[in-house]
Amino acid sequence: MHVIKDKILSENWFVLRNMTYELTRADGSVVRHKREVYDRGNGATVLLYNRHKQTVVLVRQFRVATWVNGNHDGMLIETCAGLLDNDEPEACIRKEAVEET
Numbered sequence: 001m002h003v004i005k006d007k008i009l010s011e012n013w014f015v016l017r018n019m020t021y022e023l024t025r026a027d028g029s030v031v032r033h034k035r036e037v038y039d040r041g042n043g044a045t046v047l048l049y050n051r052h053k054q055t056v057v058l059v060r061q062f063r064v065a066t067w068v069n070g071n072h073d074g075m076l077i078e079t080c081a082g083l084l085d086n087d088e089p090e091a092c093i094r095k096e097a098v099e100e101t
Helices: 062-070 090-101
Strands: 001-009 015-024 029-041 042-046 049-052 055-057 059-062 074-077 078-081
Touching: 042 090, 078 090
Parallel strands: none
Antiparallel strands: 001 015, 015 029, 042 078, 049 055, 059 074
């Protein structure tokens, strides 16, 4: 990948970038993309499994982006996940699993 432009549009809550880059395909052709990238940092997720019930454990959470896009209550069903916040992934996911379930 070759970055042509990387402009920060906002640093309000997280970082929003406007990027233009080129990718070389397997056949050697080059394609240019322009994207807005919302950088929230690194995160971790875990798919919890209940052996007794033989089921997975998911959480239901409000996400404003899905509400804006027409989900009437804004709720999503997800795996437990969170941002690393300088933690190791294993420590992060243990904390999130306790917090979210």
